[in-house]
Amino acid sequence: MPGSLWSSAIPRISRSFWRLTSPVSIQPFPTHAFRCITTTAALCSSSFAPQAKIFHHVPPLREFRRDLLLNKRTVGLVPTMGALHEGHLSLVRQAATENTDVFVSIYVNPTQFGLNEDLESYPKTWESDLKMLESIDRELASTGQGRISAVFAPSTKIMYPTLPPDSSIPGVGSFIEMRPLSQLLEGASRPVFFRGVATVCMKLFNICGPERVYFGQKDIQQTVVIKRLVKDFHLNMEVRIGPTQREEDGLALSSRNVYLGSRRRNVGIVLNQSLRKAEEQYKSGNRKRADILWPANAHADKVLLEQDELDPTKRARFEVDYLSLADPETMEELDVVDETRGAILSGAVKMLPVESPQEGEELGVGGGQIPVRLIDNIVLDPIA
Numbered sequence: 267m268p269g270s271l272w273s274s275a276i277p278r279i280s281r282s283f284w285r286l287t288s289p290v291s292i293q294p295f296p297t298h299a300f301r302c303i304t305t306t307a308a309l310c311s312s313s314f315a316p317q318a319k320i321f322h323h324v325p326p327l328r329e330f331r332r333d334l335l336l337n338k339r340t341v342g343l344v345p346t347m348g349a350l351h352e353g354h355l356s357l358v359r360q361a362a363t364e365n366t367d368v369f370v371s372i373y374v375n376p377t378q379f380g381l382n383e384d385l386e387s388y389p390k391t392w393e394s395d396l397k398m399l400e401s402i403d404r405e406l407a408s409t410g411q412g413r414i415s416a417v418f419a420p421s422t423k424i425m426y427p428t429l430p431p432d433s434s435i436p437g438v439g440s441f442i443e444m445r446p447l448s449q450l451l452e453g454a455s456r457p458v459f460f461r462g463v464a465t466v467c468m469k470l471f472n473i474c475g476p477e478r479v480y481f482g483q484k485d486i487q488q489t490v491v492i493k494r495l496v497k498d499f500h501l502n503m504e505v506r507i508g509p510t511q512r513e514e515d516g517l518a519l520s521s522r523n524v525y526l527g528s529r530r531r532n533v534g535i536v537l538n539q540s541l542r543k544a545e546e547q548y549k550s551g552n553r554k555r556a557d558i559l560w561p562a563n564a565h566a567d568k569v570l571l572e573q574d575e576l577d578p579t580k581r582a583r584f585e586v587d588y589l590s591l592a593d594p595e596t597m598e599e600l601d602v603v604d605e606t607r608g609a610i611l612s613g614a615v616k617m618l619p620v621e622s623p624q625e626g627e628e629l630g631v632g633g634g635q636i637p638v639r640l641i642d643n644i645v646l647d648p649i650a
Protein backbone atom coordinates (compact mmCIF):
# COMPACT_ATOMS: atom_id res chain seq x y z
CA MET A 267 0.00 0.00 0.00
CA PRO A 268 1.71 3.21 -1.17
CA GLY A 269 0.91 5.19 2.00
CA SER A 270 2.96 2.92 4.21
CA LEU A 271 5.82 2.62 1.70
CA TRP A 272 5.96 6.37 1.39
CA SER A 273 6.86 6.81 5.00
CA SER A 274 9.46 4.04 5.24
CA ALA A 275 11.81 5.08 7.99
CA ILE A 276 15.48 5.90 7.82
CA PRO A 277 17.31 3.15 9.71
CA ARG A 278 18.55 3.84 13.21
CA ILE A 279 22.31 4.27 13.43
CA SER A 280 24.43 1.93 15.49
CA ARG A 281 26.41 3.88 18.06
CA SER A 282 28.72 1.08 19.03
CA PHE A 283 30.98 1.14 15.99
CA TRP A 284 30.33 4.54 14.44
CA ARG A 285 30.21 8.01 15.95
CA LEU A 286 29.86 11.61 14.91
CA THR A 287 33.10 13.33 14.02
CA SER A 288 34.13 16.81 13.08
CA PRO A 289 34.94 17.83 9.50
CA VAL A 290 38.40 17.36 8.03
CA SER A 291 39.54 17.93 4.50
CA ILE A 292 39.67 15.27 1.79
CA GLN A 293 43.13 14.17 0.70
CA PRO A 294 44.06 12.89 -2.73
CA PHE A 295 44.40 9.11 -2.86
CA PRO A 296 46.21 7.19 -1.37
CA THR A 297 46.82 9.21 1.79
CA HIS A 298 43.35 8.68 3.15
CA ALA A 299 43.79 5.51 5.14
CA PHE A 300 43.00 5.61 8.87
CA ARG A 301 41.26 8.92 8.95
CA CYS A 302 37.81 10.33 9.18
CA ILE A 303 36.38 12.60 6.56
CA THR A 304 33.11 14.26 6.93
CA THR A 305 30.84 17.17 6.67
CA THR A 306 27.52 16.16 8.17
CA ALA A 307 26.51 13.14 10.19
CA ALA A 308 29.75 11.26 9.82
CA LEU A 309 30.13 8.18 11.92
CA CYS A 310 33.49 6.79 12.84
CA SER A 311 34.97 4.48 15.42
CA SER A 312 37.62 5.93 17.69
CA SER A 313 40.01 2.95 17.67
CA PHE A 314 40.36 2.05 14.02
CA ALA A 315 38.75 5.17 12.53
CA PRO A 316 36.75 3.93 9.60
CA GLN A 317 36.25 6.85 7.32
CA ALA A 318 32.79 6.08 6.01
CA LYS A 319 30.10 8.67 6.35
CA ILE A 320 26.48 7.68 6.43
CA PHE A 321 24.29 9.83 4.25
CA HIS A 322 20.52 9.90 4.35
CA HIS A 323 20.11 12.97 2.12
CA VAL A 324 21.20 13.84 -1.38
CA PRO A 325 22.78 17.35 -1.16
CA PRO A 326 25.53 16.44 1.39
CA LEU A 327 26.36 13.30 -0.58
CA ARG A 328 26.62 15.35 -3.77
CA GLU A 329 28.90 17.84 -2.03
CA PHE A 330 31.07 15.03 -0.71
CA ARG A 331 31.26 13.40 -4.14
CA ARG A 332 32.17 16.72 -5.77
CA ASP A 333 35.08 17.14 -3.36
CA LEU A 334 36.30 13.66 -4.19
CA LEU A 335 36.22 14.52 -7.88
CA LEU A 336 38.17 17.72 -7.31
CA ASN A 337 40.77 15.62 -5.52
CA LYS A 338 40.99 13.26 -8.49
CA ARG A 339 39.56 10.35 -6.57
CA THR A 340 37.35 7.72 -8.13
CA VAL A 341 34.10 6.23 -6.87
CA GLY A 342 32.89 2.65 -7.21
CA LEU A 343 29.24 2.24 -6.23
CA VAL A 344 27.89 -1.04 -4.82
CA PRO A 345 24.07 -0.85 -4.74
CA THR A 346 22.45 -3.19 -2.21
CA MET A 347 19.21 -3.76 -0.39
CA GLY A 348 21.08 -4.48 2.86
CA ALA A 349 20.97 -7.83 4.71
CA LEU A 350 24.60 -8.00 3.67
CA HIS A 351 26.50 -11.23 3.15
CA GLU A 352 29.75 -12.38 1.57
CA GLY A 353 28.29 -11.80 -1.92
CA HIS A 354 27.96 -8.08 -1.23
CA LEU A 355 31.35 -7.95 0.47
CA SER A 356 33.03 -9.52 -2.55
CA LEU A 357 31.68 -6.62 -4.64
CA VAL A 358 33.00 -4.11 -2.10
CA ARG A 359 36.42 -5.76 -2.27
CA GLN A 360 36.39 -5.65 -6.06
CA ALA A 361 35.33 -2.00 -6.02
CA ALA A 362 38.16 -1.19 -3.61
CA THR A 363 40.76 -2.64 -5.96
CA GLU A 364 39.59 -0.39 -8.77
CA ASN A 365 38.62 2.87 -7.04
CA THR A 366 39.93 5.09 -4.30
CA ASP A 367 36.48 5.36 -2.74
CA VAL A 368 33.71 2.80 -2.41
CA PHE A 369 30.12 3.93 -1.91
CA VAL A 370 27.63 1.33 -0.66
CA SER A 371 23.94 2.08 -0.94
CA ILE A 372 21.46 0.32 1.32
CA TYR A 373 17.89 0.79 0.22
CA VAL A 374 15.04 -1.68 -0.08
CA ASN A 375 13.40 -0.33 -3.19
CA PRO A 376 9.61 -0.76 -3.08
CA THR A 377 8.97 -0.33 -6.80
CA GLN A 378 10.80 -3.52 -7.74
CA PHE A 379 8.52 -5.62 -5.54
CA GLY A 380 5.16 -6.53 -7.01
CA LEU A 381 2.08 -5.97 -4.86
CA ASN A 382 2.04 -9.63 -3.78
CA GLU A 383 5.77 -10.02 -3.31
CA ASP A 384 7.85 -10.05 -0.15
CA LEU A 385 8.59 -6.35 0.42
CA GLU A 386 7.17 -6.37 3.94
CA SER A 387 9.14 -9.43 5.00
CA TYR A 388 12.40 -8.54 3.19
CA PRO A 389 15.18 -8.90 5.80
CA LYS A 390 16.36 -5.63 7.36
CA THR A 391 19.57 -5.93 9.34
CA TRP A 392 20.93 -2.38 9.55
CA GLU A 393 23.02 -2.86 12.69
CA SER A 394 24.77 -5.98 11.47
CA ASP A 395 25.19 -4.45 7.99
CA LEU A 396 27.15 -1.58 9.52
CA LYS A 397 29.26 -4.00 11.53
CA MET A 398 30.07 -5.96 8.39
CA LEU A 399 30.99 -2.79 6.51
CA GLU A 400 33.16 -1.65 9.39
CA SER A 401 34.90 -5.00 9.42
CA ILE A 402 35.55 -5.08 5.69
CA ASP A 403 36.73 -1.47 5.78
CA ARG A 404 39.25 -2.51 8.41
CA GLU A 405 40.43 -5.26 6.06
CA LEU A 406 40.69 -2.77 3.17
CA ALA A 407 42.67 -0.35 5.33
CA SER A 408 45.23 -3.05 6.05
CA THR A 409 45.69 -3.87 2.37
CA GLY A 410 46.16 -0.25 1.32
CA GLN A 411 43.38 -0.39 -1.25
CA GLY A 412 40.43 1.91 -1.74
CA ARG A 413 38.17 2.32 1.27
CA ILE A 414 34.48 2.57 1.97
CA SER A 415 33.91 6.29 2.24
CA ALA A 416 30.13 6.60 2.00
CA VAL A 417 27.09 4.57 2.93
CA PHE A 418 23.95 5.97 1.33
CA ALA A 419 20.77 4.94 3.15
CA PRO A 420 17.94 7.14 1.92
CA SER A 421 14.30 7.08 2.93
CA THR A 422 11.60 6.37 0.37
CA LYS A 423 10.49 9.99 0.50
CA ILE A 424 13.98 10.97 -0.66
CA MET A 425 14.10 8.38 -3.43
CA TYR A 426 10.58 9.07 -4.68
CA PRO A 427 10.25 12.82 -4.08
CA THR A 428 7.15 13.56 -6.16
CA LEU A 429 4.73 10.66 -5.89
CA PRO A 430 4.58 7.72 -3.51
CA PRO A 431 6.12 4.62 -5.12
CA ASP A 432 3.56 2.63 -7.06
CA SER A 433 4.19 -1.08 -7.56
CA SER A 434 1.11 -1.77 -9.62
CA ILE A 435 1.59 -2.76 -13.25
CA PRO A 436 0.09 0.45 -14.70
CA GLY A 437 2.38 2.27 -12.22
CA VAL A 438 1.79 5.98 -11.68
CA GLY A 439 5.15 7.76 -11.46
CA SER A 440 8.42 8.29 -13.31
CA PHE A 441 9.88 4.98 -14.47
CA ILE A 442 12.43 3.51 -16.83
CA GLU A 443 11.09 0.69 -19.00
CA MET A 444 13.13 -1.74 -21.06
CA ARG A 445 11.05 -3.90 -23.30
CA PRO A 446 11.17 -6.76 -24.07
CA LEU A 447 14.24 -7.41 -21.88
CA SER A 448 12.42 -6.59 -18.66
CA GLN A 449 9.49 -8.86 -19.52
CA LEU A 450 11.52 -12.06 -19.96
CA LEU A 451 12.46 -14.71 -17.38
CA GLU A 452 12.55 -12.96 -13.98
CA GLY A 453 10.43 -10.23 -15.52
CA ALA A 454 7.76 -12.71 -16.59
CA SER A 455 7.27 -13.78 -12.98
CA ARG A 456 7.95 -10.37 -11.46
CA PRO A 457 6.38 -7.94 -13.96
CA VAL A 458 7.43 -4.70 -12.24
CA PHE A 459 10.82 -5.95 -11.07
CA PHE A 460 13.16 -4.59 -13.73
CA ARG A 461 11.21 -1.38 -14.14
CA GLY A 462 11.82 -0.81 -10.42
CA VAL A 463 15.48 -1.87 -10.60
CA ALA A 464 16.29 0.29 -13.65
CA THR A 465 14.49 3.26 -12.12
CA VAL A 466 16.13 3.07 -8.71
CA CYS A 467 19.57 2.40 -10.20
CA MET A 468 19.24 5.45 -12.45
CA LYS A 469 18.45 7.48 -9.33
CA LEU A 470 21.38 5.99 -7.39
CA PHE A 471 23.76 6.56 -10.30
CA ASN A 472 22.62 10.18 -10.65
CA ILE A 473 23.00 10.81 -6.94
CA CYS A 474 26.37 9.11 -6.45
CA GLY A 475 28.03 9.90 -9.79
CA PRO A 476 30.27 6.81 -9.76
CA GLU A 477 33.01 6.00 -12.25
CA ARG A 478 32.15 2.32 -11.85
CA VAL A 479 29.14 0.38 -10.63
CA TYR A 480 29.33 -3.15 -9.21
CA PHE A 481 26.72 -5.88 -9.55
CA GLY A 482 26.75 -9.60 -8.78
CA GLN A 483 26.48 -12.27 -11.44
CA LYS A 484 23.97 -14.07 -9.18
CA ASP A 485 21.31 -11.66 -10.50
CA ILE A 486 22.41 -12.09 -14.09
CA GLN A 487 19.40 -10.60 -15.85
CA GLN A 488 19.78 -7.58 -13.61
CA THR A 489 23.34 -7.17 -14.90
CA VAL A 490 22.05 -7.28 -18.48
CA VAL A 491 19.43 -4.65 -17.61
CA ILE A 492 22.06 -2.40 -16.00
CA LYS A 493 24.42 -2.69 -18.98
CA ARG A 494 21.49 -1.78 -21.24
CA LEU A 495 20.62 1.18 -19.01
CA VAL A 496 24.17 2.49 -19.20
CA LYS A 497 24.33 1.98 -22.97
CA ASP A 498 20.91 3.32 -23.94
CA PHE A 499 21.01 6.36 -21.68
CA HIS A 500 24.70 7.14 -22.37
CA LEU A 501 25.62 6.96 -18.71
CA ASN A 502 29.25 7.74 -18.14
CA MET A 503 30.29 4.76 -16.02
CA GLU A 504 31.64 1.25 -16.32
CA VAL A 505 29.54 -1.73 -15.29
CA ARG A 506 31.56 -4.35 -13.43
CA ILE A 507 30.20 -7.81 -12.67
CA GLY A 508 31.48 -9.86 -9.72
CA PRO A 509 31.33 -13.67 -9.62
CA THR A 510 28.56 -15.42 -7.67
CA GLN A 511 29.62 -16.28 -4.12
CA ARG A 512 28.38 -19.68 -3.02
CA GLU A 513 28.07 -22.03 -0.09
CA GLU A 514 30.38 -25.04 -0.20
CA ASP A 515 27.83 -27.23 -2.00
CA GLY A 516 27.17 -24.55 -4.63
CA LEU A 517 24.06 -22.79 -3.29
CA ALA A 518 24.29 -19.13 -4.29
CA LEU A 519 24.40 -16.77 -1.31
CA SER A 520 21.30 -14.62 -1.12
CA SER A 521 19.74 -12.39 1.51
CA ARG A 522 16.55 -14.42 1.24
CA ASN A 523 18.30 -17.69 2.19
CA VAL A 524 17.63 -16.89 5.87
CA TYR A 525 14.03 -17.95 5.28
CA LEU A 526 14.87 -21.42 4.01
CA GLY A 527 15.55 -23.46 7.15
CA SER A 528 17.45 -26.72 6.84
CA ARG A 529 14.79 -28.82 5.07
CA ARG A 530 14.32 -26.40 2.18
CA ARG A 531 18.00 -25.43 2.22
CA ASN A 532 19.04 -29.03 1.51
CA VAL A 533 16.62 -29.42 -1.38
CA GLY A 534 17.20 -25.89 -2.77
CA ILE A 535 20.55 -27.00 -4.19
CA VAL A 536 18.51 -28.71 -6.93
CA LEU A 537 18.66 -25.52 -9.01
CA ASN A 538 22.44 -25.29 -9.07
CA GLN A 539 22.74 -29.05 -9.68
CA SER A 540 20.37 -28.82 -12.64
CA LEU A 541 22.27 -25.92 -14.20
CA ARG A 542 25.56 -27.73 -13.78
CA LYS A 543 24.15 -30.73 -15.60
CA ALA A 544 23.24 -28.47 -18.51
CA GLU A 545 26.68 -26.87 -18.43
CA GLU A 546 28.31 -30.31 -18.75
CA GLN A 547 26.41 -30.82 -22.01
CA TYR A 548 27.77 -27.57 -23.44
CA LYS A 549 31.27 -28.40 -22.27
CA SER A 550 31.07 -31.78 -23.96
CA GLY A 551 30.24 -30.13 -27.28
CA ASN A 552 26.45 -29.95 -27.44
CA ARG A 553 25.04 -26.74 -28.87
CA LYS A 554 21.33 -27.49 -29.32
CA ARG A 555 18.81 -26.32 -26.74
CA ALA A 556 17.16 -29.70 -26.23
CA ASP A 557 20.51 -31.45 -25.78
CA ILE A 558 21.74 -28.89 -23.27
CA LEU A 559 18.58 -28.47 -21.22
CA TRP A 560 17.19 -32.01 -21.03
CA PRO A 561 19.44 -33.25 -18.20
CA ALA A 562 18.66 -30.10 -16.21
CA ASN A 563 14.91 -30.63 -16.56
CA ALA A 564 15.26 -34.35 -15.90
CA HIS A 565 17.20 -33.73 -12.69
CA ALA A 566 14.69 -31.17 -11.38
CA ASP A 567 11.81 -33.56 -12.20
CA LYS A 568 13.55 -36.43 -10.42
CA VAL A 569 14.17 -34.41 -7.23
CA LEU A 570 10.62 -33.11 -7.28
CA LEU A 571 9.25 -36.63 -7.57
CA GLU A 572 11.47 -37.83 -4.73
CA GLN A 573 10.18 -35.04 -2.51
CA ASP A 574 6.55 -35.66 -3.45
CA GLU A 575 6.91 -39.26 -2.37
CA LEU A 576 8.31 -38.37 1.06
CA ASP A 577 6.18 -37.96 4.16
CA PRO A 578 4.95 -34.33 4.57
CA THR A 579 6.97 -34.08 7.80
CA LYS A 580 10.17 -34.60 5.82
CA ARG A 581 9.71 -33.18 2.37
CA ALA A 582 10.42 -29.77 0.85
CA ARG A 583 8.38 -29.16 -2.25
CA PHE A 584 9.19 -26.62 -4.93
CA GLU A 585 8.03 -25.30 -8.27
CA VAL A 586 10.40 -24.78 -11.16
CA ASP A 587 9.64 -21.38 -12.63
CA TYR A 588 12.06 -21.68 -15.56
CA LEU A 589 15.26 -23.28 -16.75
CA SER A 590 16.55 -21.11 -19.56
CA LEU A 591 19.20 -21.06 -22.26
CA ALA A 592 19.39 -17.48 -23.45
CA ASP A 593 21.39 -14.98 -25.44
CA PRO A 594 23.85 -13.06 -23.21
CA GLU A 595 22.75 -9.60 -24.39
CA THR A 596 19.04 -9.96 -25.05
CA MET A 597 18.08 -12.82 -22.71
CA GLU A 598 15.94 -14.21 -25.55
CA GLU A 599 15.69 -18.01 -25.59
CA LEU A 600 18.05 -19.83 -27.95
CA ASP A 601 17.46 -22.93 -30.06
CA VAL A 602 21.16 -23.28 -30.77
CA VAL A 603 24.12 -21.65 -29.03
CA ASP A 604 26.33 -19.54 -31.27
CA GLU A 605 29.80 -20.41 -29.94
CA THR A 606 31.12 -16.96 -30.77
CA ARG A 607 28.56 -15.36 -28.43
CA GLY A 608 28.16 -18.00 -25.75
CA ALA A 609 24.96 -18.12 -23.70
CA ILE A 610 23.44 -17.80 -20.26
CA LEU A 611 22.00 -20.79 -18.47
CA SER A 612 19.69 -19.59 -15.73
CA GLY A 613 16.85 -20.78 -13.59
CA ALA A 614 14.45 -19.95 -10.81
CA VAL A 615 12.65 -22.19 -8.34
CA LYS A 616 10.12 -21.34 -5.71
CA MET A 617 10.57 -23.24 -2.46
CA LEU A 618 7.08 -23.74 -1.07
CA PRO A 619 6.20 -23.30 2.61
CA VAL A 620 7.32 -26.19 4.82
CA GLU A 621 4.55 -28.73 5.45
CA SER A 622 4.02 -30.21 8.90
CA PRO A 623 6.85 -28.36 10.68
CA GLN A 624 8.32 -30.53 13.44
CA GLU A 625 9.06 -29.64 17.04
CA GLY A 626 12.70 -28.52 17.28
CA GLU A 627 13.15 -28.38 13.51
CA GLU A 628 15.38 -25.57 12.20
CA LEU A 629 12.85 -23.75 10.05
CA GLY A 630 14.59 -20.44 9.33
CA VAL A 631 13.22 -16.95 9.74
CA GLY A 632 9.43 -16.96 9.39
CA GLY A 633 9.05 -20.53 10.66
CA GLY A 634 9.41 -22.02 7.17
CA GLN A 635 6.15 -20.45 6.03
CA ILE A 636 7.55 -17.76 3.71
CA PRO A 637 7.91 -19.02 0.12
CA VAL A 638 11.47 -18.44 -1.12
CA ARG A 639 12.41 -17.70 -4.71
CA LEU A 640 15.88 -19.00 -5.54
CA ILE A 641 17.69 -17.92 -8.70
CA ASP A 642 21.00 -19.02 -10.16
CA ASN A 643 22.91 -19.06 -13.45
CA ILE A 644 26.00 -20.23 -15.25
CA VAL A 645 27.60 -18.31 -18.11
CA LEU A 646 28.57 -20.46 -21.08
CA ASP A 647 31.59 -18.61 -22.36
CA PRO A 648 32.14 -18.00 -26.08
CA ILE A 649 34.68 -20.36 -27.60
CA ALA A 650 37.54 -18.45 -29.15
Ligand SMILES: Nc1ncnc2c1ncn2[C@@H]1O[C@H](COP(=O)(O)OP(=O)(O)OP(=O)(O)O)[C@@H](O)[C@H]1O
Nearest residue numbers: 346347353481482484485509510511519520521522
Ligand atom coordinates in the same frame (compact mmCIF):
# COMPACT_ATOMS: atom_id res chain seq x y z
N1 LIG B 1 25.92 -14.65 -3.99
C1 LIG B 1 26.24 -13.49 -4.53
N2 LIG B 1 27.42 -13.34 -5.16
C2 LIG B 1 27.76 -12.16 -5.73
N3 LIG B 1 26.97 -11.07 -5.71
C3 LIG B 1 25.79 -11.17 -5.10
C4 LIG B 1 25.36 -12.38 -4.47
N4 LIG B 1 24.14 -12.18 -3.93
C5 LIG B 1 23.81 -10.91 -4.21
N5 LIG B 1 24.80 -10.30 -4.90
C6 LIG B 1 24.78 -8.96 -5.46
O1 LIG B 1 24.68 -8.00 -4.46
C7 LIG B 1 23.97 -6.87 -4.97
C8 LIG B 1 22.87 -6.53 -4.03
O2 LIG B 1 21.95 -7.60 -3.98
P1 LIG B 1 20.81 -7.75 -2.91
O3 LIG B 1 21.00 -6.72 -1.86
O4 LIG B 1 19.49 -7.84 -3.58
O5 LIG B 1 21.16 -9.14 -2.24
P2 LIG B 1 20.64 -10.54 -2.62
O6 LIG B 1 21.34 -11.54 -1.80
O7 LIG B 1 20.66 -10.67 -4.11
O8 LIG B 1 19.17 -10.49 -2.12
P3 LIG B 1 17.95 -11.26 -2.65
O9 LIG B 1 17.64 -12.25 -1.59
O10 LIG B 1 17.00 -10.12 -2.77
O11 LIG B 1 18.24 -11.89 -3.95
C9 LIG B 1 23.44 -7.28 -6.35
O12 LIG B 1 24.31 -6.75 -7.33
C10 LIG B 1 23.52 -8.77 -6.29
O13 LIG B 1 23.67 -9.37 -7.55
Ligand SMILES: CC(C)(CO)[C@@H](O)C(=O)[O-]
Nearest residue numbers: 345346347375463466485
Ligand atom coordinates in the same frame (compact mmCIF):
# COMPACT_ATOMS: atom_id res chain seq x y z
C1 LIG C 1 20.36 -3.37 -7.60
C2 LIG C 1 19.39 -3.25 -6.43
C3 LIG C 1 20.13 -2.73 -5.20
C4 LIG C 1 18.34 -2.22 -6.81
O1 LIG C 1 17.42 -2.05 -5.79
C5 LIG C 1 18.72 -4.60 -6.13
O2 LIG C 1 17.95 -5.04 -7.19
C6 LIG C 1 19.70 -5.65 -5.70
O3 LIG C 1 20.07 -5.57 -4.52
O4 LIG C 1 20.12 -6.50 -6.47
Ligand code: BAL
Nearest residue numbers: 347378379459485488
Ligand atom coordinates in the same frame (compact mmCIF):
# COMPACT_ATOMS: atom_id res chain seq x y z
N1 BAL D 1 18.80 -9.20 -5.75
C1 BAL D 1 17.63 -8.82 -6.45
C2 BAL D 1 16.68 -8.02 -5.65
C3 BAL D 1 15.31 -8.60 -5.60
O1 BAL D 1 15.16 -9.82 -5.72
O2 BAL D 1 14.36 -7.85 -5.41
